[in-house]
Amino acid sequence: MHQVERAIFDLRRGLPVVVSAGDACVLVQAIEGASEASVSRLATYAGDTPSLVLSDHRLAVLGAPGARGSARLPLPEGTGRRRLVDLAFGIAPEVTVGREELADWRRSLAPAEAADRAALALMRRALLIPAALVARVSEVQRPAVEARVAEGTWLAVRSDQAEHCLEGGVGMLKRVSEAQIPLADAFDCRFILFREADGLREHVAVVIGEPGSGDAAVPLRLHSACLTGDLFGSLRCDCGEQLRNAVADIQALGGGVLLYLAQEGRGIGLANKLRAYTLQDSGLDTLDADQILGFGEDERRYGVAVDMLDALGIRRVQLLTNNPGKVAALAEGGIEVVERQALYGSLNDHNRRYLSAKSERAGHLLDAVFEGDQGPAARS
Numbered sequence: 246m247h248q249v250e251r252a253i254f255d256l257r258r259g260l261p262v263v264v265s266a267g268d269a270c271v272l273v274q275a276i277e278g279a280s281e282a283s284v285s286r287l288a289t290y291a292g293d294t295p296s297l298v299l300s301d302h303r304l305a306v307l308g309a310p311g312a313r314g315s316a317r318l319p320l321p322e323g324t325g326r327r328r329l330v331d332l333a334f335g336i337a338p339e340v341t342v343g344r345e346e347l348a349d350w351r352r353s354l355a356p357a358e359a360a361d362r363a364a365l366a367l368m369r370r371a372l373l374i375p376a377a378l379v380a381r382v383s384e385v386q387r388p389a390v391e392a393r394v395a396e397g398t399w400l401a402v403r404s405d406q407a408e409h410c411l412e413g414g415v416g417m418l419k420r421v422s423e424a425q426i427p428l429a430d431a432f433d434c435r436f437i438l439f440r441e442a443d444g445l446r447e448h449v450a451v452v453i454g455e456p457g458s459g460d461a462a463v464p465l466r467l468h469s470a471c472l473t474g475d476l477f478g479s480l481r482c483d484c485g486e487q488l489r490n491a492v493a494d495i496q497a498l499g500g501g502v503l504l505y506l507a508q509e510g511r512g513i514g515l516a517n518k519l520r521a522y523t524l525q526d527s528g529l530d531t532l533d534a535d536q537i538l539g540f541g542e543d544e545r546r547y548g549v550a551v552d553m554l555d556a557l558g559i560r561r562v563q564l565l566t567n568n569p570g571k572v573a574a575l576a577e578g579g580i581e582v583v584e585r586q587a588l589y590g591s592l593n594d595h596n597r598r599y600l601s602a603k604s605e606r607a608g609h610l611l612d613a614v615f616e617g618d619q620g621p622a623a624r625s
């Protein structure tokens with residue numbers, strides 16, 4: 246785990262990382278910042294032609310859906326930055342790449358192997374675009390690669406360790422520090438900070454009042470971070486209002502807990518959420534935009550939330566959410582969701598399409614938000 250966390254930092258800085266799987270050994274690099282020069286450098290270091298590993302979601306965008314999960318595209322010599330972007334996360338690849346070339350790419354797709362899947366997991370954990378440059382290290386180049394690892398220039402990780410990095414070390418959460426912080430809508434609040442085992446993400450439990458006395462279910466909000474909405478009051482979503490309403494509702498219910506989870510952009514990170522917003526400006530909805538970038542409709546995992554509840558001694562909850570996925574995730578983690586309570590923000594011309602997509606495509610229970618809505622993009 247230790248090496249994996251350091252490898253994630255290197256990938257974010259644009260450095261290659263060595264991933265080993267059994268006898269195979271590959272060099273991995275992020276797409277962000279990659280250029281024609283870096284592709285050819287990778288080829289020289291590895292002694293093999295680099296490939297581009299793509300997620301199943303991105304493969305569907307390229308017209309190659311299927312049950313094979315992620316896959317690997319061998320890159321022809323001279324593949325430049327533009328082409329990498331077109332293939333990895335560009336919009337309308339049938340136009341930018343061209344139908345015939347795409348058909349050629351599809352024919353040359355190879356199923357991803359353990360090291361390729363590990364490379365994608367590392368990219369996701371690093372909150373980078375979920376596509377990776379990978380090159381098999383040849384027998385000839387092996388000693389030189391091993392020398393670079395030995396001298397500390399490159400980090401080496403095992404594919405099985407890397408594939409598990411998305412879990413963040415469930416069951417190994419650290420309770421780090423806490424303080425009393427009065428809020429405008431709830432005076433008696435205790436903020437407790439938890440850190441994941443690999444040190445990459447921190448989450449905060451806000452304990453409002455004194456929940457948990459007696460057998461009553463504890464009012465609970467799982468709130469995924471949204472810098473733009475929570476902090477700046479962005480009109481593109483409903484998060485900021487939901488956050489404030491949740492604090493007030495929990496206070497009105499006699500106390501409870503709000504878990505503020507580091508899952509910005511439904512788990513894709515702020516950099517990718519901003520990319521997704523730009524795609525939405527060209528007409529895509531929130532789910533299609535994420536798919537263009539190679540992500541599924543919701544990349545969040547809730548193991549950490551379950552761990553935080555365990556640490557707080559909470560087993561039965563009244564969950565404030567409109568998202569059935571959160572109810573299911575808690576139940577899967579052994580938390581009894583006794584009741585669900587709706588929690589709304591308000592509708593405006595900027596968030597109507599977003600909320601409509603969540604309601605119609607992701608199954609969020611938002612009908613009450615649209616009641617009587619006469620807006621220009623109202624659901625038909």
Ligand SMILES: Nc1nc2c(ncn2[C@@H]2O[C@H](COP(=O)(O)OP(=O)(O)OP(=O)(O)O)[C@@H](O)[C@H]2O)c(=O)[nH]1
Pocket residue numbers: 467468469470471472481482484487508509510511512513518521522531535565566567568571599609
């Ligand atoms: N990828 C992506 N994420 C978004 C977009 N708009 C908002 N988000 C993120 O969506 C998440 C919303 O989190 P929550 O409000 O906790 O969860 P929810 O799934 O809407 O469910 P509720 O409990 O009903 O609010 C936050 O992480 C936001 O940053 C978007 O257009 N694209």
Ligand SMILES: [Zn+2]
Pocket residue numbers: 471473474475482483484485
């Ligand atoms: Zn938001």
